[in-house]
Amino acid sequence: MHSKIILKVFGLLLMVYSISLVPPIVVAAYFQDGAFYDFISVLIGVLLTGLIIWYPVRNHSRELKIRDGFIIVVMFWTVLGLAGALPFFLAQEVPLSLTDSIFESFSGLTTTGATVIIGLDELPHSILWYRQQLQWMGGMGIIVLAVAILPMLGIGGMQLYRAETPGPIKDSKIAPRISETAKALWFIYLGLTVACAISYWFAGMSWFDAFSHSFSTVAIGGFSTHDASIGYFNSVDIEMVAIFFMFLSGINFALHFTAFRSLSGYSYFYDPEFKAYAGLLVGASIIAILYLYLQSVYPTWEEAIRYGLFQTVSLATTTGYANADFSEWPGFLPVMLILMSFIGGCAGSTAGGMKVIRFVLLFKQGMREIIGLLHPNAIMPVKLSGKSIPEKVMTAVWGFFSVYVFTFAILMLTIMALGVDQVTAFSAIAAMMNNLGPGLGEVAANFQGMSDPVKWVLTFAMLLGRLEIFTLLVLFTAAFWRK
Template sequence: MQRKVVIRIVGILLMLFSFTMLPPIAVSLYYSDGAGSNFATAMIVSLITGSLLFWPNRHARAELKTRDGFVIVVMFWTVLSLFGAIPLYLADINNFGLADAVFESFSGLTTTGATVISGLDQLPKSILFYRQQLQWLGGMGIIVLAVAILPMLGIGGMQLYRAETPGPVKDAKLTPRIAGTAKALWFIYLGLTIACAVSYWLAGMSPFDAINHSFSTVAIGGFSTHDLSIGWFQSSNIEIICSIFMLISGVNFSLHFVAYRQLSIKPYTKDPEFKAYITIMASVFAICFIGLFATQTFNFSESIYKAIFHTISIGTTTGFASSDFSAWPGMLPLLLLFLSFVGGCAGSTGGGIKVIRFLLLFKQGMREIQKLIHPHALLKVKLGKQVLPEKVSDAVWGFFATYVVLFVLMLLVLIADGMDQVTAFSAVAACMNNLGPGLGDVAANYSNISDLAKWLLCLAMLFGRLEIFTLLVLLTPAFWRK
């Protein structure tokens, strides 16, 4: 591993991150909320630290290797989340300690949406904006944004992109150059954000709320400026707009790019993962609608849009709520929680295990059944018309097995820490899937859990955001051998 090169790049990225404190400072000055000094302090500390990392290693230049990419991504997300906690820690929030600030920062940047803050409506506007901005930056992955900038600094970026991009197949590029790929992704991301903000504003949100909620909607984050989340607006139109943009943001962004370039919807109709994504969402919506209407939880029309909204919100791992879904009748809350395990499509801003992995697991299961019937047949797993290499199938099984082991270990630690089983299970699921709201004591927020649980769930968020192996590989002795 090229240590000096890695430290130099982390220093550059931390210096770039320090300038993201400028928008919250501007918001603070505009609303005169008195929190601007917290962001100024965080900006100075981040800028100085980044400079101290960069300057002694400024002449260290070399082509990045795969190991370097993994280290940079993990270090940057960890360091970034820690420095991102500074303005939150300095803010005047009741009963807010270091663990709370770090948890909130990790939750924002990993687009988890789990919060330890109650009384959002009384917080300074700049703090509310900053939380939403963290999610927006984390949504597509700050590393992908940095990849578009690093080539200008003489640093190759493909290794970073492969380590950051979610999903089992990571070598496809939308454009010949990786910088072009990153720029294409961000133009789509920015376009969706602007369209979402304008739609919210036209539906009745204030400009401040429209901008903030567009950040967390397109990022599949789920942070809100109100304790009641989207339910605060009491508007079916806003819920419908939110549902549409969450559904779009849960789709592989490469499909959006190809569809835009071809001015056609055929890329969507031909993609097996997209079809599975829509099928799963439609199936869970139907079950939720029947359950809500049959038990008279809501009337007919409310049952439709509440079922649509929460199915998409939980299914894409956004985590917005317009009602207390944890109190829904029967199996519905648990069904929605299990839906978050599937999550969005690979290459989207959604969390979870990803639709494509579940699709491949299903196809592999069907292949094993066929082998029992025809033991000598040569059967291949296909995704559409493409025959997938065995290494992809092995990677999917490896990911799933590792996910289960880590999930169980963290679940046991939380239960040993005194958390009840329902709360512990849903908390680990919500954080590893980057969902946010859980069941039991974490249905509303995570303020009542212990500091140990908060630190552990920060790790769960990071595992989920970086898809386990990117972080886990750094813990193996073989990675550090020369």
């Protein structure tokens, strides 16, 4: 490991992040909401910290190694989550403790969307904008942004890209150079955000709410500027816009790029992960709609379709928006929707969960094992779109699933030992590791009632989910630190 190059990149990334505090400062000045100097002080503090770290090693040049990439990514997300808590902690209009401020910051950056704030409608506009912007930055990943705009990272940027981006296909590139790939992803991301904001505005939102919700919709974060979430607007048009862009944001952004470049949508329908993703959403939506109507939760088909479709897409894509209190729905439906978040969206999207491609490969592997019982000597490779999947990939998928389940169980037992009941513990850890947000039981509305030790465990679970477990856990292995 090369400490000087790590410090150099880390300092640069902090300075890049400090620039993101300019928009909340502008919003605070425009609305005169009292948080102007809080954001100014945080911007200066983060910028100076990054400058102090970077300046002594500014002339050091060396290629990043894989271990360097892991350290930078984990260190940056951790420090960024702590620095991101400062505006919440300093603002007098937001009476949050240090623990709650850190929880809210990590929830935003990891696009989890769980909140400890009650009374969003009364908060300063700049704080509301800042919460939404945190999710937007965390959606595509500020490190991917840095790789796009900091050419001085050179080829070493690939190590950051591999360590930070989600999914089992991290080495796939849509452009020859990794910086070009990062730029392409961010242009698509920005384009979807603007289109989403304009659509929300046409559907009836104010410009402030439209851009704020476009940030958390395209990032699949779920933060809102209102306590009642999307339900505050009570608008079918707004809900349809949200469904459309939640669905798009759960798709691999490389597919969006391919479709845009070719001006054709055929690339979507040739992709097995997209077909599985769309099929799962359609199937789960039909089940939810039928159950809500047949159980007389809603008296008309129109209402059953409206609420069943919205909540299914919101939770299955790990967004976490609400137009109804799904935790109060009867029977198996709330649990089914929480379980859908374990699958999540496609690899290469802004969604959380284990990713659809892993679910597809696990299913195919399970079928292969069953058929293998009948034909023990047969050689049956797992295939996707007619191509054999290397056994190394299958082993990695099984390894991820095993570690995911084991980590989930440990964290759930931990917060149960801290006094949380079984239903709340299960849904809370699921919501954190899948970067979903809402849960069941005591965390159906928000996480304000959880104790501080529980909130620290949940914050750790958010980071695990955002970095897909291995990126963080690899730092706790003895092999990582051996020379």
